[in-house]
Amino acid sequence: MSARTALLDAAERLFAEGGIAQVSDRRVGEAAGNSNHSAVRYHFGGRDGLLRALISRHLDAVLEFRQAANDAGESVLEDVRNFVMPSMQVLAGLPQPSWRARFLSQALNDPATLALVLDIVDQQADQLRIRRSLITRLRHLDQGVVAGRALLINRIVTGATADIEGRAERDGRDPQWLAVGDFLADAIAGMLTAPVTPNSRGAAASLG
Numbered sequence: 001m002s003a004r005t006a007l008l009d010a011a012e013r014l015f016a017e018g019g020i021a022q023v024s025d026r027r028v029g030e031a032a033g034n035s036n037h038s039a040v041r042y043h044f045g046g047r048d049g050l051l052r053a054l055i056s057r058h059l060d061a062v063l064e065f066r067q068a069a070n071d072a073g074e075s076v077l078e079d080v081r082n083f084v085m086p087s088m089q090v091l092a093g094l095p096q097p098s099w100r101a102r103f104l105s106q107a108l109n110d111p112a113t114l115a116l117v118l119d120i121v122d123q124q125a126d127q128l129r130i131r132r133s134l135i136t137r138l139r140h141l142d143q144g145v146v147a148g149r150a151l152l153i154n155r156i157v158t159g160a161t162a163d164i165e166g167r168a169e170r171d172g173r174d175p176q177w178l179a180v181g182d183f184l185a186d187a188i189a190g191m192l193t194a195p196v197t198p199n200s201r202g203a204a205a206s207l208g
Contacts, residue, residue, distance in 0.1 A: 004043045006032040008057060011040075011050055016102035020051070020110045051113055055120050058100060061093075062086040066126050073130070076137050077189040081181075083130050084157060084188065088181030091161065097169035105162035108154060138192060145196045153188055160184060 001009075010031035014023045025040035025047060036042065044050040065086035073079035094100055107113045121127060131150065138146045161180065168175040 003032070003034060003039065004053075007034065007039060007043055007050070008054055012054055012103045013099040015054075015106055016099035020106050020113055025050070048116065051107070051116050052120065054103065055107060055117055058087075058090060058104065059120060059124060061090045063124065063126055065089045073133060076134060076193055077185065079130050079133050079137065080153075080189045080192070081185045083127070083153070084185045085178075085181045087157065087161075088177040088184075091165070091175070092177040096174070098165060098175075101158065101161035101165040105158045108158050134192065141193075142196050145200060146192070149192050152191070156188060156191075157184055 007028060011023070011028045014028060014031055026037050028050070029035075029037060029039035032039065040046065040050050044053055063086075066082065069082070069086070073082050091098065091100060107117050134150070135143075135146065161177075164175050164180055167173075
């Protein structure tokens with residue numbers, strides 16, 4: 001294993017377990033078995049570079065599965081599956097126990113890291129394509145509500161997978177990620193296509 005990979009793996013685990021702001025770069029280096037206290041700066045240019053590398057490592061792996069599938073969705077459910085299942089395939093391929101889902105949840109709940117995540121995600125053409133397809137399919141619904149529901153997708157996926165990953169580690173069980181993906185895709189598709197109660201429009205706007 002390269003020093004860079006060891007740092008990524010150590011950071012992912014430590015950030016997942018203790019929170020991003022609470023873990024120092026020096027501690028990451030020590031956990032990776034690196035005696036150089038400036039190892040994170042040397043290999044990644046600093047904390048932001050380390051976080052970008054961690055996020056990109058996951059999204060690049062997800063993209064590989066999306067491109068391999070090369071499926072054009074023909075329904076809301078198929079679009080959602082094209083969004084959700086590649087992430088589940090990446091998680092399923094990780095050694096157990098894994099910390100990837102919990103790290104991603106920490107990243108989305110850390111204000112400074114969230115900005116990095118959104119910047120990287122905005123450059124992902126595959127995600128933009130799926131979003132546009134969903135918006136087109138849901139044009140019969142109030143678009144403010146659709147936008148609010150869309151914002152919930154990442155929160156649902158990251159929150160659920162983080163909980164499942166943590167429970168799997170504690171219990172020593174297989175997380176069954178592909179089955180988790182099927183469940184989440186069904187649930188999210190149902191949420192996206194649900195009827196719109198008039199009073200919900202204001203609440204949807206407050207999610208942005």
